[in-house]
Amino acid sequence: MTSLSSARAWTRLTRAALRVLVVALAALAACTGSDDGRPAAPPPGRVTQVTQPEDGIDQHLMIALSQAKNFHHKAKVYMSDGKPDLAIAAVRGVLAVTFPAGAPEAEDVRADARALLAKLLLAQGQADAAMSEIDAGLAAATRDSFFVANLYTVRGEILEAQAAKLDGAAAPDDVTRARELKRQAIVAYDKSIAINEALQRQLMGRP
Amino acid sequence: MRPDDPTDLPPDDDAVPAPDAPADASERARAKAFAELIDKVVAGRPPAAVPSEQQELLEVATALRASVRPVELGASRRSAIVESALAAAIDRRAGGHGRVSASLPVVPIGRAAARRGARTPWLIAATTSLVAAAALTLWLRDRGAPRAAPPAPATAAAAPLPLELRSRPADPLVGAIPAERAGAALDRIDTIYADRLDGFRARTMSGGLR
Incomplete structure (x- = not known):
């Protein structure tokens, strides 16, 4: 009788210990799984925020392009009104427009403005000033483009015009100078052609 | 023994009474003594000496008892x-x-089983204590550790912007500039502006730009 009571007591004790063990295991699982109450990692696709890439078309770029566009229209009005100096000043305004840093359009627009500026200056008989604008445009170029090729084209026109002025000269130095200017003009045109061909091949996806 | 028994045998202790004859006092006494003897043998207390005739009876009685009731250890x-x-x-x-x-x-089997039974609660209690200690340690460690800032949303761009929404060179848009169009910068800036305005509007309408 005594041994039976003892066995029952041990059984009850064992069951109680098992219950406590289950509770302790649950507590352990809670401690290891809660991660200090920090929010669990959200499901993928919920928190990913598309960044605002710096190379995206934004309001700053549109404002700069709009200003450049307005300066060109202003220059056209001045030209149509017979005021080339004011037209040149208006085109210089394009060069003063502040574009977003690193915007490729800035280089293209400035190169095109310098080409126009050089043509306007050349038309006004300021060949050296026109060549200075071309040199400045080529110096600022960081890549080949159709606008850079156009700068070389205008450079060839300037050199051609300078050589034409010397065509009627009788002095041997002027003849030599005219010949050299023509040679440089051909080099400039060839450079423009080469750039255009390379870019066209690149755009067409050909090596 | 009946007096009118036709056999007329002399009284003899060894004589076998008739089956239907009523037991007399001496027979009852002998039966009682033999019963006590059997009880002692069954109880494991056999007498030191047993008469030979009783020894035979005792063996027969033991055999009979064993045949009708198997011994359980x-x-x-x-x-x-x-x-x-x-x-x-x-x-x-x-x-x-x-x-x-x-x-x-x-180790005797019974004692080993009893020992196992006695150890079980203590084993469970020890395991429980270890688990509880581990849980407490984790809890205290987490409380003591500095709380890390909640993870910031992933900021990596999921995908690059489409080309038409990006600031990019105007070469594909303008194309090669012929010499007679070298000074037509106004037309080109108009083209560039219109194209970029389309991209800007598309980006604004899609919610990618605030």
């Missing part, structure tokens, strides 16, 4: 027999001759 006796058989088997495998080796500790 007690639990302790059963365990002892099994343990001795196991010990003998172990000893034989160890090269002995059927006797229990003194070097092999033989």
Whole structure:
């Protein structure tokens, strides 16, 4: 009788210990799984925020392009009104427009403005000033483009015009100078052609 | 013995009474003494000496009792027999001759089971204590550790912007500039502006730009 009571007591004790063990295991699982109450990692696709890439078309770029566009229209009005100096000043305004840093359009627009500026200056008989604008445009170029090729084209026109002025000269130095200017003009045109061909091949996806 | 018995046998203690004859006092006394003798033998307390005629009867009685009621061994006796058989088997495998080796500790079966039963609650209690200690340690460690800032949303761009929404060179848009169009910068800036305005509007409408 005594041994039976003892066995029952041990059984009850064992069951109680098992219950406590289950509770302790649950507590352990809670401690290891809660991660200090920090929010669990959200499901993928919920928190990913598309960044605002710096190379995206934004309001700053549109404002700069709009200003450049307005300066060109202003220059056209001045030209149509017979005021080339004011037209040149208006085109210089394009060069003063502040574009977003690193915007490729800035280089293209400035190169095109310098080409126009050089043509306007050349038309006004300021060949050296026109060549200075071309040199400045080529110096600022960081890549080949159709606008850079156009700068070389205008450079060839300037050199051609300078050589034409010397065509009627009788002095041997002027003849030599005219010949050299023509040679440089051909080099400039060839450079423009080469750039255009390379870019066209690149755009067409050909090596 | 009846007086009118036709056999007329002399009174003899060894004489077998007739089956239907009523038992007399001496027969009852002898039966009672033999019953007590059987009880003593069954109880394991046989007398030191037993008359030969009673010895034979006693053997017959023992055989009869064993035939009608199989002997059941007690639990302790059963365990002892099994343990001795196991010990003998172990000893034989160890090269002995059927006797229990003194070097092999033989734990009685009943005692081993009882020991296991007694150990179970303590084993469970020890395991519970270890688990509780581990949980407490983790809890205290997490409380002591500095709280890390919640993870920031992933800021990596999922995909690059489409080309038409990006600031990019105007070469594909403008194309090669012929010499006679070298000064037509106004037309080109108009084209560039219109194209970029389309991209800007598309980006604004899609919610990618605030």
